[in-house]
Amino acid sequence: MKCPRCGIENETSAHTCILCGLPLEETDELAPGAARRRSRASVGGALIILSGIMGILNGIYFIAPGSLGLDPTNITWIGDPVTFGYLTIAAAMVGVVGGLTSLQRTAYPLCVAGGFLAALSLGFTIGFFIGLVGMALVGSSRKEFVTGTRFG
Ligand SMILES: [Zn+2]
Numbered sequence: 001m002k003c004p005r006c007g008i009e010n011e012t013s014a015h016t017c018i019l020c021g022l023p024l025e026e027t028d029e030l031a032p033g034a035a036r037r038r039s040r041a042s043v044g045g046a047l048i049i050l051s052g053i054m055g056i057l058n059g060i061y062f063i064a065p066g067s068l069g070l071d072p073t074n075i076t077w078i079g080d081p082v083t084f085g086y087l088t089i090a091a092a093m094v095g096v097v098g099g100l101t102s103l104q105r106t107a108y109p110l111c112v113a114g115g116f117l118a119a120l121s122l123g124f125t126i127g128f129f130i131g132l133v134g135m136a137l138v139g140s141s142r143k144e145f146v147t148g149t150r151f152g
Helices: 024-037 040-063 081-104 108-120 126-139
Strands: none
Touching: 040 081, 040 108, 040 126, 081 108, 081 126, 108 126
């Protein structure tokens, strides 16, 4: 079932949302507001957070080679793996902040930029695509943002 607060898909047997912890047994009571809250910005924000977390893990892997049982030194295009690792972690952290901001519907530009940076952090390649999908969802949900119009 979909979480009425953040929109993420949960196991039907789940008692609480895996992302935001909302008790799912109460969803019937929350139903009137559920449709309003379940939106592209929430799903996009959740995907951006996921992409950012993957980017952070990816960065740790480059900074501490072998920590994940793989060897990044044979990936030559990134240059220095440690520098690359810190850059991707920085980008991914901005991405996580952007994703959280998206769940709150504030600062639309930060959410879109966060999606972009989360994608750039490349979380094991798949994080790149997750981040792009998240950015596209948030980018197309600008109407949901209260403060978005102020930034043009
Ligand atoms: Zn949730």
